[in-house]
Amino acid sequence: MGEYPAYDDAVYDSFDVRDERFAAYQQAIAGSVAGKVVVDIGTGRDALWAVAAARAGARHVYAVERQPDAADQARRAVAGLGDRVTIIEGSSTAIGLPSPAQVCISEIVGNIASAEGAVAVLNDARRRLCTTDCVWIPFRIQTWAAAVQLPDSARVLDPASLPYVERVFAAAGAPFDLRLCLGGPGASLRVSSAAVVESLVFDHRRSLPDENAVATTRLTVDVASARLTGLLLWSRIAVTPAAGRPEIDTLAGGTRGWAPVYVPLSTDGLPVRHGDHLALTFSRTTSDDRVHPDYHVAVRTGDADESLTWSSPHHGSGFRESELHRHLFPGGDAGPDSLAI
Numbered sequence: 001m002g003e004y005p006a007y008d009d010a011v012y013d014s015f016d017v018r019d020e021r022f023a024a025y026q027q028a029i030a031g032s033v034a035g036k037v038v039v040d041i042g043t044g045r046d047a048l049w050a051v052a053a054a055r056a057g058a059r060h061v062y063a064v065e066r067q068p069d070a071a072d073q074a075r076r077a078v079a080g081l082g083d084r085v086t087i088i089e090g091s092s093t094a095i096g097l098p099s100p101a102q103v104c105i106s107e108i109v110g111n112i113a114s115a116e117g118a119v120a121v122l123n124d125a126r127r128r129l130c131t132t133d134c135v136w137i138p139f140r141i142q143t144w145a146a147a148v149q150l151p152d153s154a155r156v157l158d159p160a161s162l163p164y165v166e167r168v169f170a171a172a173g174a175p176f177d178l179r180l181c182l183g184g185p186g187a188s189l190r191v192s193s194a195a196v197v198e199s200l201v202f203d204h205r206r207s208l209p210d211e212n213a214v215a216t217t218r219l220t221v222d223v224a225s226a227r228l229t230g231l232l233l234w235s236r237i238a239v240t241p242a243a244g245r246p247e248i249d250t251l252a253g254g255t256r257g258w259a260p261v262y263v264p265l266s267t268d269g270l271p272v273r274h275g276d277h278l279a280l281t282f283s284r285t286t287s288d289d290r291v292h293p294d295y296h297v298a299v300r301t302g303d304a305d306e307s308l309t310w311s312s313p314h315h316g317s318g319f320r321e322s323e324l325h326r327h328l329f330p331g332g333d334a335g336p337d338s339l340a341i
C-alpha cells in the first residue's frame with residue numbers, strides 16, 4: 001500500500017508504536033542532527049522523525065508530506081515546537097528547500113525495499129535538496145528472497161485489507177493484479193536459503209544507486225523435499241552504518257511496519273529436493289510515473305527448460321490475470337464495486 005497514497009489513521013497508528021523500527025530511527029536521529037538542517041521526506045500524520053530531530057537539537061527541520069490530510073495533521077503535531085519545524089505539503093520531487101539539508105531522514109522503505117520509490121526519490125533529494133556531505137537515515141536498504149511452499153489454507157484475503165485494495169485501485173485508475181503480502185511473518189514457510197536481490201546504499205561518497213537494475217543469484221533448497229509455490233521478498237534496513245547497530249530484518253517480526261511480499265510462481269508447486277539449486281533473476285525498472293518500480297522475477301531449477309516467472313508492474317496490468325488473483329478476487333465483472341467477497 002505504501003506505493004500508493006492509501007495511508008489512513010489505522011496505518012499511521014501502526015507506525016507510532018515503540019517497536020524495533022521506532023527505536024532504530026530515534027537512536028539514529030539523536031546521534032546525527034544536533035545543529036543541522038534536516039529534511040524529513042514523508043513525515044506522515046505524526047511527523048515522528050521531524051519531532052525527534054527538533055527535540056535532538058536540529059537547527060531547522062523541513063518535513064515534507066505528499067498526502068494533504070496527513071500534512072495538515074503533521075502541522076498540528078509540530079505546533080508545540082515553535083518555528084523550528086516547517087511542514088511542506090507536496091511530493092519531495094516537486095518542492096525546493098530554502099537551504100540544503102545536512103541530514104536526510106526518510107522511511108519510504110517498501111515491503112520490496114525499493115517499491116515506495118526510495119531510489120528515485122532519494123536520488124532526486126541528493127541532487128536538489130541536500131548538501132554534498134549529507135547524512136542519510138536510513139543508510140542502506142535491501143531486499144532478500146527465499147523460496148517457499150505456501151499452504152492452500154494461507155491463500156485467503158484478509159477482509160481488513162479490502163478498503164486499502166479499493167484505494168490502491170482508485171490510485172492506479174483501475175483494478176489490476178496488485179502485489180500481495182503475507183499477514184504476519186513468513187519465515188516458517190521457507191524451503192531454501194535466502195539471498196539479497198537488491199542492496200541500495202545512500203552515502204554521498206558513493207555513486208547514486210541505479211534506478212533500473214538486474215540481479216542474478218542462486219537459492220539452495222534446504223529442506224528434505226517440498227513443493228515450491230513461490231518466493232517471499234522482504235526488506236532489511238540498516239538505519240545507520242554504525243558498527244554493532246542491529247539491522248531491521250522485516251521477516252523476523254520485530255515491527256508491524258512491513259510484511260513479506262508473496263511472489264506466486266506455481267499453483268500446484270514444483271517438486272524440489274534438498275540441495276537443488278534455483279537460479280533467480282530479479283529486475284527493477286522504473287515505471288512510467290518515474291518514481292515507483294515495476295518488477296520481474298524469473299526462477300529456473302537446474303534441469304528445467306523454462307523459468308517460472310512473475311511480472312509485477314506498479315500499475316496498469318490486467319485484473320485477475322494470475323490464478324492467485326482469480327482465487328482471491330472471485331467475481332464477474334472487473335471493477336472496484338464487484339470486490340465484495
Ligand SMILES: C[S@@+](CC[C@H](N)C(=O)[O-])C[C@H]1O[C@@H](n2cnc3c(N)ncnc32)[C@H](O)[C@@H]1O
Pocket residue numbers: 002005007015016041042043044045048049064065066067070090091092093106107108109121
Ligand atoms: C511509511 S510512511 C512513514 C511516515 C513516518 N515518516 C514514519 O516513519 O512513521 C511514508 C510517508 O511518506 C509519504 N511519502 C512517500 N513518498 C513521499 C515523497 N516523495 N514526498 C513526500 N511524502 C512522501 C507518504 O504519504 C507517507 O505519509
